[in-house]
Amino acid sequence: MLACRSATEKTRGGAGGAASRSRRPSPRQWRPTPFHGSSPGVRMPALHDLPTPSLVLDRPRLQRNIDRMADRCAELGIWLRPHLKTPKSIDVARLLMARQARGITVSTLAEAEYFARHGLHDQFYAVPLAADKIGRIAALVRGGTTVLCVAHDADAVPAYAARAAAEGIVLPLVIDVDVDHHRSGIAAGDPAFPAMARAINAAPSLALRGIMVYAGASYDAPDTDAIAALAERIRAGGVAARDLLHREGLPCDMVSYGSSPGTFFARSLDGLSESRAGVYPFQDLFQAGLGACAVDDIALSVLTQVTGRQPALNRFFVDAGGLALSKDRSTAGHAFDAGYGLVCDEDGIPIGDLIVSAASQEIGTVTSRQGATLDMAAFPPGRRLRILPNHSCFTAAAYERYNVVDGGHEVTAVWDRVNGW
Amino acid sequence: MLACRSATEKTRGGAGGAASRSRRPSPRQWRPTPFHGSSPGVRMPALHDLPTPSLVLDRPRLQRNIDRMADRCAELGIWLRPHLKTPKSIDVARLLMARQARGITVSTLAEAEYFARHGLHDQFYAVPLAADKIGRIAALVRGGTTVLCVAHDADAVPAYAARAAAEGIVLPLVIDVDVDHHRSGIAAGDPAFPAMARAINAAPSLALRGIMVYAGASYDAPDTDAIAALAERIRAGGVAARDLLHREGLPCDMVSYGSSPGTFFARSLDGLSESRAGVYPFQDLFQAGLGACAVDDIALSVLTQVTGRQPALNRFFVDAGGLALSKDRSTAGHAFDAGYGLVCDEDGIPIGDLIVSAASQEIGTVTSRQGATLDMAAFPPGRRLRILPNHSCFTAAAYERYNVVDGGHEVTAVWDRVNGW
Incomplete structure (x- = not known):
């Protein structure tokens, strides 16, 4: 059976032991946004009034999960740039930003546009970029939003440069570096990696900002020790790729690191600049099976x-x-x-x-x-x-809104979501 | 490898051999609705202009699939009440109705309301009914739509009767009869089956219309002979359940039968009144793997x-x-x-x-x-x-619209979908 923790236990330290606040990043980019709950005077339904099926979000658990990851990243001394592909909700984003998250990560331009409309202007669009999406990105840039994008394939760079130039923008890029062969990215040892970095750096319409790595193979790891070992491998791979760029005289200010379990169980993330963990605010049965949360954290x-x-x-x-x-x-x-x-x-x-x-x-x-x-x-x-749910990101995607409960049966707020692309 | 048929082959007979029109049902309930394509003068995009990912629907294949099932049901001598859970689109529904479909089947009240708004008023809501959904159904009934509903559990009948009475409607019901243990339904041999039928028949606010059966186990069948054997078992089970009701002096005008492969490969559907096949207009790789279509039917x-x-x-x-x-x-x-x-x-x-x-x-x-x-x-x-896609019903559900092509690259129409509940 999966682990359940006591319902009375409301907080806990990070997985790495006693929390040390000494390395906590300063919240210089923290942008508080107002919280909008339900309107006073409007009777909200209870769970037994809702149509079925409906999506329910437990706010105390959500807040506990948010606090836990914020504490963990503070311990590790890295920024948190939460991946909003899971909640896709400005109301959840506001809770995240209130815990010193630095900017946000998005998986679609629909998310990018939605969060920009809601005032979140420091964005990382963390999937390999298709050049013909630069038109929509340029519209965001002209509206004052920074949209960091991802390059994976050197042959895409000329099209990025041409489209960005045609739009009259300078497009900031990070290079997707593959360490564990889990997904996309270029190997840092591939000669095409520094060549691509030089090409980006040389293009007047592009700006090389750094690299991203992803501990995706943590999802296949047999236990939390294996996740920690993988996290160290990914960390070292990211640092080596950064050092290679620096030796070439190229900029690499950002080393973005991904996966919630890979952040919880990492022993150190030294040399990385930020985690774009995503599923942790909601958690799910898959994360519980990995040991990254208990069932009653979901x-x-x-x-x-x-x-x-x-x-x-x-x-x-x-x-x-x-x-x-x-x-x-x-x-x-x-x-x-x-x-x-x-x-x-x-x-x-x-x-x-x-x-x-x-x-x-x-x-x-x-x-x-x-x-x-x-x-x-x-x-x-x-x-x-x-x-x-097995996997919160996929279950939530079928719904337009969250019915928020505060641990009880009354719906205390309704939060919207942005779906599609 | 999966079977592909020649791209030049545009039509074919049903799986059961040469088509016989002698037993074709008369189209007395056929309600033609006007077709709305793209507006003349508006330049439609081509596939290379669309944002990615987007959903594409090939109209010639769609029409061929619709014709094939219509011909097959005519051969079998049963009505076709297509299950719109797959397309969820009025434009696809219009093509289906043009081939003598009799009414429609829906899987959600969102579909029921959408299709009623678009003029389709003969509906079968073919999942076991939750009593607290009767309020929305009553609103449809008052608007002139017939919504046949499904009873599976005898203990739900008093709540159905009370809610229907409170709404001032007479709710038509069919009983979900389980033959193959694939899904929901009551076994016809269970004494609760005739008892439930009597209870429905006795309630002034309910009307017993018949039964439904479902050849769901066809999805686990190893080959088309096994699907045909299962179809016969389901058919016989449906007929036996109907006969039992008739022996009790109870009405059973409708014996609804489900699954696309179970309709294609049935040797006979004698005694059944209609098929609510659903996935066949689109088909998918799962259906191709079953032998119910070729890859280039998808x-x-x-x-x-x-x-x-x-x-x-x-x-x-x-x-x-x-x-x-x-x-x-x-x-x-x-x-x-x-x-x-x-x-x-x-x-x-x-x-x-x-x-x-x-x-x-x-x-x-x-x-x-x-x-x-x-x-x-x-x-x-x-x-x-x-x-x-593996499974059209699930892939389509992530999208708001279809980009329709006529076998080429130009988008000749954009059709909407209704998602959610």
């Missing part, structure tokens, strides 16, 4: 209800299927395979070992992992349940 | 572009990741496991055995299934590609 859930039972088959059905939960099966390789999600009561407390073991488009099938006999009388049609 | 694709290459690792990257393609892995158990999608050129023709073998949120990794050495010069950054 702030996101899908509200659903029982629609029917099959006593002879020892299972029942809910109105949250593959669209409401996502088809992500990332816990499939874990000791605790949660199917399509872990079934909780309306308070968000897991019910035995019930999981959504099958999901068609709009119907989820609930069973006991161990085949325990279910008390069908406890699950009458209409009973409301909450499902914890 | 009408839906995701337009993407190359963002970078890793020659040493024999792979490249595109800007369509897990959100753009969905995390559905339904081809994982097939002889042709397509990863997260099959990679095609801008014309929609597969390129060797290239697949999206890994998908993070916004980045897809393209590799050869057999490890063939890729000619990296053929995939420069910015090259546009189209990805065929």
Whole structure:
């Protein structure tokens, strides 16, 4: 079974031991933005009033997760540039910025435009750039937003330079450096790496800002020691790539590092400038399986209800299927395979070992992992349940908004999301 | 490799042999609706102008798929009530209605409301009903829409009756009958089945209309003979359940049958009244793996572009990741496991055995299934590609609209979709 911590434990130190504040970055780029909650006088619904399926966000858990990562980055002495690909919400972003995050990371231009409209102007668009997206980026730049972009392939640089010049902007770029072969990026040992850096530096319409690395292979790591070892390998790879650029006389002010577990479990991130951890505000069952959080840290859930039972088959059905939960099966390789999600009561407390073991488009099938006999009388049609997701980023993407609860059943705020591209 | 048919073959008969029109249902409930294409005089973009990722729908393939199923249902002598959970688009619905479809099937109330606004008033909401959704259904009923609903659990019936009575409507219900243990439904042999039917029939605010069955286990069938055998089992189960109700003196005018492959490969659907097949207008790699279509029947694709290459690792990257393609892995158990999608050129023709073998949120990794050495010069950054999806219903759900092409590169229409609940 996955770890649960006591519901009364509201705070904790970072994974690295006693917190030291001595290396905490100064909050010189911290831009506080006002918080908008629900309007006074408007009666907000409770969970039993919401249509199902709906997305529920537990604010105390969210805040605890945000605090934990902020403390951890302070311990490590690096800035935090949270990746908003998970929440895609200005209200969550405001909570993040209030804990000294420095700028934001985005995964789509829809996010970039949305957050710029809401006043967040220090952005890192952290996927390899397609040159024909520079027009939209230039519009943001002209509106006063900095959008750091990513170069991975040397053959794309001439098109970047030409499009940026045509738009009349200077486009800041970091180079995607691949250390663990998990995803995109160029190997620092590839002669094309310094050549690309020189080409970017030489182009009047481009500005070389640094590099990014990503501890993506942490998602395949067998335990937290392995994640820590990988984090060190990624850190060293990033520092070596930076040093190579410096030896070439090239600028490298930014060494961006990614992944939430890779930040929690790193023993040191010396030499890196910032973490763009993303999933940690919400957490999910996959992160719990990695040991990066406990099940009762998971702030996101899908509200659903029982629609029917099959006593002879020892299972029942809910109105949250593959669209409401996502088809992500990332816990499939874990000791605790949660199917399509872990079934909780309306308070968000897991019910035995019930999981959504099958999901068609709009119907989820609930069973006991161990085949325990279910008390069908406890699950009458209409009973409301909450499902914890395998992968928050994908589950949240099916919804337009979050229904925020403060640990109880009342919806105290409704926060929007930006989807699409 | 999956089957491809010649690009010049535009029509074909049903899977059951030469078409016989003698048993074709009369189109007495066929409601033609006007077709709205693009406005004359407005320059529409071409595929190379669209932002990536975007959803592309090939109209000739769509029409061919629609014709094939309409012909097949005519051969089988059953009505077609297409399940619009896949397209969720009034424009696709209009093409379906033009081929003598009788009413529509929907999976969410958002679909029901959208299609009612667009004039489709004969609806089957084919998932087990939650009683607290009856308020929205009543609003549709008062607007002149018939919304057939589904009962699965006898304990839900009193709440259905009370809510329908409170709304002042008579709610038509079919009972979800489980034959293959694939999903929801009550076994016809369960004494609760006729008891539930009697309870529905006795409630003044409810009207018993019949039953539904679903050949869901066809998705696990090893070959088309097995699908045909399962279809016969489901058909016989549906007929037996209907006969049981008739012996009890209860009404059962409707025996609805589901699944596209279960309709294509059924040897007979005698005794059933209609098929609510859904995925067939678009098809997908999962259906191709089942033998229910060829790869070049797949009408839906995701337009993407190359963002970078890793020659040493024999792979490249595109800007369509897990959100753009969905995390559905339904081809994982097939002889042709397509990863997260099959990679095609801008014309929609597969390129060797290239697949999206890994998908993070916004980045897809393209590799050869057999490890063939890729000619990296053929995939420069910015090259546009189209990805065929594993499961159309899930891939389409990430998008607000379809970019329609007529087999070429020009977008000839833009059709909207309704998402959410």
